[in-house]
Amino acid sequence: MSIFSNIKEALKQQLPFVAYRKPNTSLLKGWFQQNATLITSENYSESGFIFAPFDSREKAILIPENQSTYFEEEISIDSILSNNNTKHTPDTSSEKNHIQLVEKGIQAIENNQFKKVVLSRKEKVELPEFNLIETFQKLLNSYPTAFVYIWYHPKVGLWLGATPETLVSIQGTTFTTMSLAGTQVYNGTTNVSWQPKEIEEQQFVTDYITDKLSNYCSEITTSDTETIRAGNLLHLRTIINGALKTDNATLINSLHPTPAVCGLPLEASREFILNTENYHRNFYTGFLGELNINSKKSNLFVNLRCMEVENNTVNIYVGGGITRDSNPIKEWQETVAKTTTMKKVL
Known part of the structure; x- marks a missing residue:
């Protein structure tokens, strides 16, 4: 039985997977969990697949x-994908609200509340017709360099995504993480120029992570900053x-949420987000992945780049980093570019 068949059966039986x-x-x-119990992590010491929200005060699922059946298989899905030429128009009704939100963020930076904030x-x-399996397959095909997933719990909801950003990989006593910031549209090459705003934003994130980890870790090294591609977008990493x-657990808690999804300083930017965005991020900008699997490896x-599915409605979540030099209209356009990427698979 293929994993795609198991997905269909789990959805039919309303079992988490x-x-x-x-x-x-x-x-x-x-x-594939063998029961429908909602299980939360106490301190990231358990083994399994973790799905954590943006607000670290909320429970991770x-x-x-030890209560799930595991499958793995090699896949090649290019040949079974159908073409989809459906056009999804931009959500222009959100434009005014998002521009005003960015303007509030810039004003708060100018008032020295924080240096950076990520607003979403x-x-x-x-979607009158929505094929979940085909959408997941399109994500797999469209994002070969991303972590692509479909996650479901009958008491929580259904999520899909394709994320380019590692929170942390842990093996034994060593770890690898990354700082990721800056966005521009991919136009056939990764040999591009970056504006001072994006370079500054990237350095903010790198400095914050290395400074914070110095309290818990040793032998910290950083690579040269490079341009990477994620779908039709480019980022600095x-x-x-x-x-x-x-x-x-101490390492994970020190990294989440990162400045790439929250801001700097952490507490001030997080409170601004929770008080000003006017919607609940839920699991968007949280983290997910393997926790303490096979000799205590975590990825x-x-x-x-995620979406939440509610019957024939898909909620797409997007955002961007705001600094003193941000342009509200360009920040809106960046979110449009990100939603366009996700809409292509719908």
């Missing part, structure tokens, strides 16, 4: 290894490695 493919691989993995919005797309001097990813 997750199926996913890691970046740059063709191995599709799936965890666990599909536990949710866009609803109505720096890889950060180090050795642990503490437990996994966790930030939940970006």
Whole structure:
């Protein structure tokens, strides 16, 4: 029985599951929980697949290894994808609200409340016909370098995504994480120029992570900053490695939420987001992935480029980093570019 068949059966039986493919691989993995119990993580010491919200004060949901059936299979899905020429128009009704939100963020930065804040919005797309399996397959095909997943719990909801950002990978006493910031549209090459705003934003994120990890880790090293592609978008990325001097939970809590999804300083920007965005991010900009699997390995990813499915309505979540030099209209256009990427698979 293929993982796609297991997905259909789990949905029919209303049982929790997750199926996913890691970046740059063709191995599709799936965890299918044998009961419908809602299980939460206490301190990230459990084994299984974790799905954590943006607000770290809310509980992270666990599909536990010891209560689930595991499958994996090599996949090649190019040949079974159908063409879809449906056009989805931009949600212009959100434009005024998002521009005003960005203007508030810039004003708060100018008032020295914080240096950076990441502001987001949710866009609803109505779909008279929605094929969940085909949409998941299109995500797998469209994002070979991303962590692509479908996640379901009958007491929580149904989510899909394709994220380019690692929160952290832990193996033994060593870890790897990244700073990711800056966005521009991919136009056939990764050899592009970046504006001072994006370069500054990227350095903010890198400095914050390395400074914070210095309290818990040793031998911290950073790579050169590089341009990477995620679908039709480009980002700046720096890889950060180090050795642990503490437990996994302390490391995870110190990294989440990152400045790439929240801001700097963390507490001030998070409170601004919770008080000003006027909607609940839920699992958008949270994290997800394997927790303490196979000799205590963890591979966790930030939940970006994601969508929540409610019957024939899809909620697409997008945002961007705001600094003193941000242009509200360009920030709106960046979110449109990100929703366009996701809409292509719908």
